[in-house]
Amino acid sequence: MSQTMLLKPELKSMIWGGNKLGALYGLDIPTETTGEDWTLSAHPSGDCQILNGPYQGETLSHVWKEHPELFGDYPGDVFPLLAKIIDAKQDLSIQCHPDDAYAKVHENGALGKTECWYVLDADPGATIITGHSAKTKQELCDMIDNEEWDKLLVEKPVKKGDFFMIEPGTLHAIKGGTLIYELQQSSDKTYRIYDYGRLQNGQPRELHTQKAKDVLVCPTPDTSREPVEIPVEGGKMTRFTNCRFFTAEKLEVGEKAQIPEDRYFTMLTVVEGSGTIDGENVRPGMSALVTSGDKDIILTGPMTVMIGTPGKGKF
């Protein structure tokens, strides 16, 4: 029988973070510069504790190792996905991420990082960087060496409800004034190219320019996707992407909605409103993981839930 596990968020202070995760969601933020809520994660840098049920008090990585049957025996050594909510008060660094093949060789077998963003909120005039203007890889590397950021970076306006797919090797930066749900491979491999000359505790943060140049792709992979409406009982479901690593969806729950639990496992993150998932009370910023099983997932609202499920991955 499937389990519905609630997770304790892992909150991270970042030089660019703010206080919205506390102010909007009531999460217990460690500082006024809290940038990330790792709301569903088994990554060693933020391994969520289970808050209820038979595995209460255990970490998600532990349950993943001890009970593969709960995850439909999904292949792989590590829990494959990570869901975050990002409060960018200031700009994040200009960066890119490796794919699995590069990370395997250069990052001790770590996973690569394919990620996607759903914009939960954006200040008027907020922007985001998703791509570059270089025509060739050589031109791209030259512009990085010459720090021609204004010429190189492609900046776009963002608003609530926008979705972006960030393939490995995509030059990107989340910018200040945005609140974002991120679904990604379980990886923290970020290659920072430019950090606006900022200091953290009096020191500039490390740059990883050579690795970035190795993995950057020219031209930039397409970051847009066509959303698809999926019929569900009692709610409105929008599917944004269905890539080999994950499927990302949004479910708007009215009074009561029902979705089939027909995947390896289902990650549900409440981003607006509140209600219940399989009878467990949930509020924004918190996630539930429904393990493999044959029952439907029952949600009551009104609330909006982002849903992540694993794709076919490497196999």
Ligand code: ZN
């Ligand atoms: Zn990134």
